[in-house]
Amino acid sequence: MVVIFNLKKKLTKLLSSKIVLIYLFLMGLLLVYLCLPSPQLPQLGEKYPPEPGFTSDLIGEPSGTYFTNLEKDEAVNFYAANFSSSPFLGLPLPTRIIEHRPEYANEIINDMHNAKNTSFLIEINHPLKESIIIKGYGEINKKDREEKADNEVRTFTPSPGEVYFLKITPYQIKPTPGQRFLSWLVMLLIIPPVIVFFEKQAKEAGKAIGNIFQKNPNKKTP
Numbered sequence: 001m002v003v004i005f006n007l008k009k010k011l012t013k014l015l016s017s018k019i020v021l022i023y024l025f026l027m028g029l030l031l032v033y034l035c036l037p038s039p040q041l042p043q044l045g046e047k048y049p050p051e052p053g054f055t056s057d058l059i060g061e062p063s064g065t066y067f068t069n070l071e072k073d074e075a076v077n078f079y080a081a082n083f084s085s086s087p088f089l090g091l092p093l094p095t096r097i098i099e100h101r102p103e104y105a106n107e108i109i110n111d112m113h114n115a116k117n118t119s120f121l122i123e124i125n126h127p128l129k130e131s132i133i134i135k136g137y138g139e140i141n142k143k144d145r146e147e148k149a150d151n152e153v154r155t156f157t158p159s160p161g162e163v164y165f166l167k168i169t170p171y172q173i174k175p176t177p178g179q180r181f182l183s184w185l186v187m188l189l190i191i192p193p194v195i196v197f198f199e200k201q202a203k204e205a206g207k208a209i210g211n212i213f214q215k216n217p218n219k220k221t222p
Contacts, residue, residue, distance in 0.1 A: 027188050030128075034180040036091060038130045041172050042082035044068055044075065048158055050169065059108060059133060059171045067156050067164035072140035075168060076122050079134060083124055098123040105135060119166075128183050131173045138166035 047064040068075060076097065084095040102118040119140050125131040138154045139145040145153055145165060156164045175183075 023192070027184070030187070031181075031184050033093075034128060034184055035177075036086040036093070036129075037088050038126075038174055039083050039085060039087060039093070041132060041170060042079050044070075044078060044168055044170075046158075056108060056171065059173055062135075062169045062171050064170070066168040066170070067158050067162070068166050068168060069164055070166065071142060072120055072136060072166070075136065075166065076124075076134065079122075079132060079170070080124050083132060093126045093129070096125050096127070098125060108133070129180065130175065133171045133173065135169040135171070136166060137169075138164075140166070 041063050044066040045068055047066060050062040050065055070078065080095060080097055085092050100121040100123060102121055105118040105121050117137055118135055119138060120134075120136045122134045122136070123131055124134070138156065154165065156167050158164070
């Protein structure tokens with residue numbers, strides 16, 4: 001009984017700590033963020049079936065193929081703007097844009113996709129949640145296109161009479177609710193010991209530095 005009483009007393013004291021309460025509050029906000037429904041993949045014009053061979057062992061099948069005359073930055077901004085809020089009350093989601101080297105397509109998709117058929121590779125990511133990876137191929141801006149000879153300009157004609165300069169292939173990566181909860185649980189359990197460890201190391205380092213100065217005080221020059 002005494003052990004149980006002491007344990008209860010320690011837990012009560014721990015949970016009444018402001019630092020612990022703030023930490024639990026922040027972890028609660030993180031859990032709410034992870035539970036927010038994912039936004040739908042933005043549709044950049046008419047959707048065409050994904051081309052054969054575009055399925056990745058790592059990230060699955062693309063959501064489709066899209067053709068546009070937008071420049072690279074305009075297309076990326078379109079996806080970022082329409083993928084930055086949750087369907088639930090339109091709550092904003094932390095969003096980061098990561099630009100990968102075109103050669104990286106060889107690693108995440110398959111051997112047939114490399115810099116020769118990838119003009120840019122962009123990842124739009126919500127940390128610990130979902131991502132979309134945009135593989136673009138074609139002319140990335142009007143200036144470069146105008147400097148090329150007509151026979152050097154890449155064009156796409158998905159339908160008769162339609163000419164586009166850029167082909168977009170987006171992939172959406174969505175962790176399962178179980179994977180999101182596991183990420184949250186790992187952070188909940190790992191962060192406190194890590195903070196305690198570094199706090200202890202910092203105190204020991206500070207103590208060691210203090211001892212050095214005590215043993216070797218600055219000598220006054222005459």
